Amino acid sequence: QVQLVESGGGLVQPGDSLRLSCAASGRTFSRYAMGWFRQAPGKEREFVAAISWSGGVTSYADSVKGRFTISRNNARNTVSLQMNSLKPEDTAVYYCARALSSQIGVRREEYDYWGQGTQVTVSS
Numbered sequence: 001q002v003q004l005v006e007s008g009g010g011l012v013q014p015g016d017s018l019r020l021s022c023a024a025s026g027r028t029f030s031r032y033a034m035g036w037f038r039q040a041p042g043k044e045r046e047f048v049a050a051i052s053w054s055g056g057v058t059s060y061a062d063s064v065k066g067r068f069t070i071s072r073n074n075a076r077n078t079v080s081l082q083m084n085s086l087k088p089e090d091t092a093v094y095y096c097a098r099a100l101s102s103q104i105g106v107r108r109e110e111y112d113y114w115g116q117g118t119q120v121t122v123s124s
Helices: none
Strands: 004-007 010-012 018-024 034-039 046-051 058-060 068-073 078-083 092-099 111-114 118-122
Touching (some): 004 092, 018 092, 034 068, 046 078
Parallel strands (some): 010 118
Antiparallel strands (some): 004 018, 034 092, 046 058, 092 111
16 A cells, blocks of 8 residues: 655745645555646636656646656655745645656546645635
């Protein structure tokens, strides 16, 4: 059984930065791509960023490209999301997820394990 635990959310002002982390259990972490999704109130869960098993390939939603950076540390079984220049529209619950394979995906159906989520609120 794989467990994913997110941390690092909080309340920040527009223009601030936050770094989210996701700690994964299990010995096979490095075999799988990982992703971050988010869900705002009243909206569907949407793709934010993904990273391949090696970290060599990344993908971002257009809305966060240039502001967010995904990274991973396979030795520590962690994946992180550095969020800069935050905007009020970034407010959501952010979820870490493990992909079905080593290759990145942008659809929810391409991920099988999910964390419980961490709240990010951007407000002045």
